[in-house]
Amino acid sequence: MANPYLCPNCKTNRSRFNLIQQVATPVKIDARSGDLIEQYENNDAGPLHMxxxxxxxxxxxxxxxxxxxxRMFVKRAQQQQ
Structure with missing residues (x-):
């Protein structure tokens, strides 16, 4: 995060943001009940699991x-420089 941000929606905020780290956990659930059947480790979910x-x-x-x-916040800041 070495680039300045500017909100592309409100176009005024340059300093207050929440950074959201996305961590995907591959799982298999029961189609009927929704219960967790299996949680895969090391992205080894098999050929049918993208x-x-x-x-x-x-x-x-x-x-x-x-x-x-x-990138949306960075590009907006670059356009306003």
Missing amino acids: TYRGPELRVQCATCGLIEEE
Whole structure:
């Protein structure tokens, strides 16, 4: 996080944000009851289980509440310089 941020929604907040670390946990649940059947370790969920490919970090504006990928906040700040 070596780049300045600017909220793309409210366009005023440059200093107050919540950083959200996303940690995916691959699991298998029962289709009927919703109970947890298995939790996979080391991304070894098998060939039918796609691994998470989303962003590791999301940012929430602490002024308006917008949650987006970090790049959206960085790009908005770069456009306003």
